[in-house]
Amino acid sequence: MARRAYNQFCSLAWSLDVVGERWTLLLVRELMSGPKRYTDLAGALDGIGSSLLAARLRQLEDDDIIAQRHLPPPAATTVYELTTVGTELAEALLPLVLWGARHRADAQNPGDPYRAEWALGFIAQLIDRDALAETDYTYRFRLGETEAYLRASSREVTVRPGPLDRFDATVATDPGTVIDISAGRLALSEAITTGRVTVDGDPDALTKLFQVFPDRIPDRVRITAE
Amino acid sequence: MARRAYNQFCSLAWSLDVVGERWTLLLVRELMSGPKRYTDLAGALDGIGSSLLAARLRQLEDDDIIAQRHLPPPAATTVYELTTVGTELAEALLPLVLWGARHRADAQNPGDPYRAEWALGFIAQLIDRDALAETDYTYRFRLGETEAYLRASSREVTVRPGPLDRFDATVATDPGTVIDISAGRLALSEAITTGRVTVDGDPDALTKLFQVFPDRIPDRVRITAE
DNA sequence: CCGGATCCGTAACGATACTG
């Protein structure tokens, strides 16, 4: 049976034919913090039916957005990870994420599940990669009850849920402050001086972090040449 | 009855709670080329049920993304238009649109409906507004069988389906070439020298257009400071 | 325990008819 499609000559419609159904983009978000197992995904996406998760994974694989990988023994499990096309898709979501932070923060309900890697996967995209040359630091982000790890090197910026045993510095804050900063309502420097964000660890690593991260997130995203 | 929501503390989930359902983002796309009547929307969104269209319009109005406006006599009709928040949402879609052009162009089927304003609404966002100072030109874009109009002034860039009686220049091409350029596979200058894009009209207006429009669309969209 | 598949009740959607 064919999937429901819009059948319009419009690249937005083409995108939505692939990622417009329920759970699909949250699945992509989940894989932004590294390869995940089926059960990990089912655990993070509370409310998704098991059969629907399996169906979405198959669709995304057919559409070359994710790929299955079989780990060798002793792990001997299968994980899902983003392809190159899938990673580009994830990057294309950043403005939509910032729009949500700016205009939809009132949607939050006490008790909603939260994971540090959800925010960190997008925050990592704000890092100026050109300013990273010759460095390689790993940061632990403590965001409320959960934490995730960001590794920034000249070759790549990666996020992992952790826990990791080695890291150079720790940044701690609460989920609400992350939203305020993402929404451009709060400058990072201001958040630090008021104590809403606290840092600890290697001073060089922290100095570098504030060099490569914008102090205030702009309201608009613009196309710039490479 | 409450709308289905993800109930997660994540700004992507918040965005998708509002715009993640079927037809919603195409409705936003439709309103990017100016206010539209109920019947216009129903005509452009082939396949949407009338009751569902009404429901989506009500939701988007509740969420402050669109607003209803009642035109005075003799028009005496009601139109829907984007709010400021809705316009920001539309701008946040650009990277997703370009991703679709880059990776999903094989989704096209012969006979799919096409409207020039679908592409033009997003293309208009690529214009460098800072380079527009003191100008005010209207361009007619003939894209295949359909056409739409782009007005670029220092104060604003707007798209209308037309027809308009006054315009300064005409740009003509086919929908496939628009996709190739959007995907970054083809430079605008190259498209013109090979005749895939033809131009006609006021030379000053055309010169200005190529000044404010990037010759080649970059692969990535990056956050830059205002 | 992991990675699903199967089944069934409910909610969302599509098509068309109808109304002020």
Add this chain to the structure above:
DNA sequence: CAGTATCGTTACGGATCCGG
């Protein structure tokens, strides 16, 4: 023109079951 009403179909949610 701007919707509402109705009804059949598809998609989704939750639970259970099953082979490795």
